[in-house]
Amino acid sequence: MTTQEINELKEAKKGKDTFDHPDFYNIDDLLSEEHKMVRDSVRSYVKRELSPIIEECAQNNYFPSHIVKQMGDVGCFGPQIPAEYGGGGLDYISYGIAMQELERCDSGIRSTASVQGSLVMYPIHKFGSEEQKIKFLPKLGNGDMLGCFGLTEPDHGSNPNGMTTSYKEDGDDIILNGAKLWISNSPQADVAVVWAKDPEGIVRGVIVERGMEGFTTPETHGKWSLRASITGELVFDNVRIPKSNILPGVKGLKGPLTCLNSARYGISWGAIGAAMDCYESAKKYAAQRHQFGRPIGGFQLQQKKLAEMLTEITKAQLVCWRLGTLMNEGKATPAQISLAKRNNVEIAMNIAREARQIHGGMGITGEYPMMRHMMNLESVVTYEGTHDIHLLILGMEITGENAFI
Ligand code: TGC
Ligand code: FAD
Numbered sequence: 001m002t003t004q005e006i007n008e009l010k011e012a013k014k015g016k017d018t019f020d021h022p023d024f025y026n027i028d029d030l031l032s033e034e035h036k037m038v039r040d041s042v043r044s045y046v047k048r049e050l051s052p053i054i055e056e057c058a059q060n061n062y063f064p065s066h067i068v069k070q071m072g073d074v075g076c077f078g079p080q081i082p083a084e085y086g087g088g089g090l091d092y093i094s095y096g097i098a099m100q101e102l103e104r105c106d107s108g109i110r111s112t113a114s115v116q117g118s119l120v121m122y123p124i125h126k127f128g129s130e131e132q133k134i135k136f137l138p139k140l141g142n143g144d145m146l147g148c149f150g151l152t153e154p155d156h157g158s159n160p161n162g163m164t165t166s167y168k169e170d171g172d173d174i175i176l177n178g179a180k181l182w183i184s185n186s187p188q189a190d191v192a193v194v195w196a197k198d199p200e201g202i203v204r205g206v207i208v209e210r211g212m213e214g215f216t217t218p219e220t221h222g223k224w225s226l227r228a229s230i231t232g233e234l235v236f237d238n239v240r241i242p243k244s245n246i247l248p249g250v251k252g253l254k255g256p257l258t259c260l261n262s263a264r265y266g267i268s269w270g271a272i273g274a275a276m277d278c279y280e281s282a283k284k285y286a287a288q289r290h291q292f293g294r295p296i297g298g299f300q301l302q303q304k305k306l307a308e309m310l311t312e313i314t315k316a317q318l319v320c321w322r323l324g325t326l327m328n329e330g331k332a333t334p335a336q337i338s339l340a341k342r343n344n345v346e347i348a349m350n351i352a353r354e355a356r357q358i359h360g361g362m363g364i365t366g367e368y369p370m371m372r373h374m375m376n377l378e379s380v381v382t383y384e385g386t387h388d389i390h391l392l393i394l395g396m397e398i399t400g401e402n403a404f405i
Pocket of ligand 2: 149150151156181182184185382384386388
């Protein structure tokens, strides 16, 4: 899409997004003024710059890369990272609520922010050297650089420990070989945090920079989901990388899994945003659409759908708020995060489907957001640990039995 097309859409759809969030249990009372400020500022950014263009971006399978800088300026990247390293210096509820507002627009937009904040800035901040932090974090935080996170491989998705991407040492450098698949942002990323095995077979984090010889990032085509986000591969063919690009602060699979805790937490909030968007659209449509001489919202079957949607959104909001307080206290466990990610994505998928039905035939068009959310959520339920994997993490917590071995 051209800049002119984007500007024309923004002009044509100016002021049309009138979204306000449902708050049946006065959950706003649990939020601080700072949390509400973050929500309002991300929401008004979304309404101004993203809502007018998102449908056309998705229909055209177009990643609006100009928004990376904008999102950096608004503070969407790493709100939970300390300000002196390019983040927002805010707490985990602020981070979550920002993800809710972005995914209310589109899961692909939230994906861009999740990857940048939780999967690129977070590992560099938590496990990186001071030099790495100074070199990369400010530019990632303000959107001058785009990052990606390479864990999944063609033959190792749910079981990342089986990864075959590895490096050998050569003086002050390492030589990296292998490939990663399904990597959000990769075709346009300036930098990739890649997880690879060292000569002893231990998983390490390596910062790979665009332009390094032998490093390519082919785009993955033909997606029906997350069409406004760009996805690709990371291919390493004898890539020579200075040892100073290895993250010194962590060894083993707990490195990438620790980053996933933060990103999965963000998705729990994000999924509520997608669910709210579908619910609000269905509520308005049910009031406006008349059949048999009355609004369809007057029929019990439609009321049941709306009542169940609001119930699930309210429960999900409470789960996220409590999980956010545990994250702030450093007490949230991986299994608690799995419960929230798994539940909230599932309820968002169900709500999108039910809301689509309330819109009848109109619901399948791009005039309403449900089909786009529904297709996006098929990726969200798969990435960052599939629905099954999160169930098994919970199952292990409950029974003490590990289903993965
Ligand atoms: P296991 O033996 O259980 O654990 C290995 C080591 O890791 C530790 N650990 C964790 N540490 C921190 N946080 C967690 N959540 C952790 N889970 C485990 C564990 O204590 C152990 O440490 P140590 O010190 O003893 O070595 O590992 P396993 O090989 O049995 O695998 C467990 C399993 C299946 C749960 C895990 O591998 C898993 O979560 N698989 C799902 C893979 C996944 O989520 N991939 C996501 C790729 S990134 C992505 O999708 C980005 S999408 C981005 C976007 O666009 O938004
Ligand atoms: P598989 O692991 O092959 O799973 C296939 C099916 O088998 C699933 O239903 C799964 O639940 C089931 N299964 C697997 N193991 C078990 C078991 N033990 N018991 C029961 N059932 C099981 N990865 C990154 O590293 N970085 C990214 O930025 C990234 N972005 C992504 C963006 C998109 C759009 C998508 C779709 C994926 C992305 N991923 C990314 C990859 C994602 O994390 C993986 O797709 C996911 O972890 C699942 O791996 P897989 O696709 O190989 O499926």
